[in-house]
Amino acid sequence: MSSSTAANQVRASHILIKHQGSRRKASWKDPEGRVISNTTRDTAVSQLKALRDDIVSGKAKFDEVASRYSDCSSAKRGGDLGPFGRGQMQKPFEDATYSLKVGEISDIVDTDSGVHIIMRTG
Numbered sequence: 001m002s003s004s005t006a007a008n009q010v011r012a013s014h015i016l017i018k019h020q021g022s023r024r025k026a027s028w029k030d031p032e033g034r035v036i037s038n039t040t041r042d043t044a045v046s047q048l049k050a051l052r053d054d055i056v057s058g059k060a061k062f063d064e065v066a067s068r069y070s071d072c073s074s075a076k077r078g079g080d081l082g083p084f085g086r087g088q089m090q091k092p093f094e095d096a097t098y099s100l101k102v103g104e105i106s107d108i109v110d111t112d113s114g115v116h117i118i119m120r121t122g
Helices: 003-007 041-056 062-069 073-077 091-099
Strands: 010-017 080-084 109-111 114-120
Touching: 010 041, 010 062, 010 073, 010 091, 041 062, 041 114, 062 073, 073 080, 091 109, 091 114
Parallel strands: none
Antiparallel strands: 010 080, 010 114, 109 114
16 A cells, blocks of 8 residues: 555444444344344434444444444454545445544434444544
8 A cells, every 4th residue: 555545545443333324224234134124224323323322422432333233344453444535435424434533422423224323533
């Protein structure tokens, strides 16, 4: 990877909650998609807001919450997606990540995958 490519990359962790509007209604936690198929977007957002509040207040650590609750396979890495550049993620996710400062946590971000909170780590 050239240094110019690396300079334009960000690194982030996220917590994904899938819902009945998600493009893929299954996850490592819910392989059959039974819970996801019965979860409304509003319910997913409420759950994610509560998790975000616990993280921001210091009651919980981002990586521990991601490991336990995220529907993304990155949960096994505490939500860490590693470094990525523009054009590699869904646009709303990319835009939110690039707008954060390192250490900041986003509000709710909607993508075709579900609803996320994102913490920029690099």
